[in-house]
Amino acid sequence: MTRKLIAGNWKMNGSLAANVALVQPLLAGVGSTPGCDVAVCAPAPYLAQVQSLLAGAQAIALGAQDVSQHESGAFTGDVSAAMLKDFGVRYAIAGHSERRLHQGETDMQVAAKAKRALAAGITPIVCVGETLREREEGMTEFIVKRQLSAVIHLNGHCISEIVVAYEPVWAIGTGQTATPEQAQAVHAVLRAQLKAATGHAQRVRILYGGSMNAANAAQLLAQPDIDGGLIGGASLKAPDFLQIIAAAA
Numbered sequence: 001m002t003r004k005l006i007a008g009n010w011k012m013n014g015s016l017a018a019n020v021a022l023v024q025p026l027l028a029g030v031g032s033t034p035g036c037d038v039a040v041c042a043p044a045p046y047l048a049q050v051q052s053l054l055a056g057a058q059a060i061a062l063g064a065q066d067v068s069q070h071e072s073g074a075f076t077g078d079v080s081a082a083m084l085k086d087f088g089v090r091y092a093i094a095g096h097s098e099r100r101l102h103q104g105e106t107d108m109q110v111a112a113k114a115k116r117a118l119a120a121g122i123t124p125i126v127c128v129g130e131t132l133r134e135r136e137e138g139m140t141e142f143i144v145k146r147q148l149s150a151v152i153h154l155n156g157h158c159i160s161e162i163v164v165a166y167e168p169v170w171a172i173g174t175g176q177t178a179t180p181e182q183a184q185a186v187h188a189v190l191r192a193q194l195k196a197a198t199g200h201a202q203r204v205r206i207l208y209g210g211s212m213n214a215a216n217a218a219q220l221l222a223q224p225d226i227d228g229g230l231i232g233g234a235s236l237k238a239p240d241f242l243q244i245i246a247a248a249a
């Protein structure tokens with residue numbers, strides 16, 4: 001069985017002071033050998049700060065929330081995979097639904113972001129997920145397969161190096177979590193799709209995201225194809241995030 005991964009997605013939250021107040025108790029609570037992999041995905045301006053807060057600690061890896069699809073050059077505002085690598089970034093979220101929605105990121109762009117990350121030695125956390133309307137129209141499987149398929153096609157055999165996050169859009173920040181059965185059903189679809197693309201599908205971690213919290217994490221993480229979590233709101237509170245980590249261990 002793969003080691004589970006619990007990744008915090010801070011989104012556009014934090015400050016120099018708040019980051020210290022969050023990371024210090026996390027480090028103390030996680031200890032030196034947590035029973036799962038742990039990461040925090042900080043806003044780009046704070047990557048250097050969080051890198052130094054985590055310095056020396058192997059227990060918590062640094063993540064970014066986005067990565068440019070371009071290598072370098074005239075792309076104002078973009079942050080390249082090589083720049084992230086300079087600051088010790090191990091994971092980069094690619095194609096979060098908030099970026100697909102607000103920045104108009106397409107499946108192809110998300111696939112290109114994943115490819116740039118992989119080329120720089122950063123593990124992309126590729127997000128897929130349906131809206132409430134798509135679910136109600138019976139489109140869930142079609143949507144998540146389309147989103148993942150773009151990434152599979154552009155990344156070929158490297159696909160076994162990615163992390164996938166299934167995040168139903170209707171569950172993000174709403175307090176309305178997918179039931180363990182609903183989540184497992186979609187994870188199984190994604191696993192089958194990965195199996196068709198690589199002999200190493202079993203080692204690709206498929207995270208669930210969307211209102212995962214200290215109370216519901218254990219049940220979700222007990223599902224056979226749920227290999228961890230991408231945690232938004234609950235990752236901003238150290239005691240809650242630590243309880244989720246404990247549930248994954």
Ligand code: PGA
Pocket residue numbers: 009167171172173174175209210211212230231232233234
């Ligand atoms: P949430 O966010 O845990 O606050 O629902 C998850 C995410 O968007 O990654």
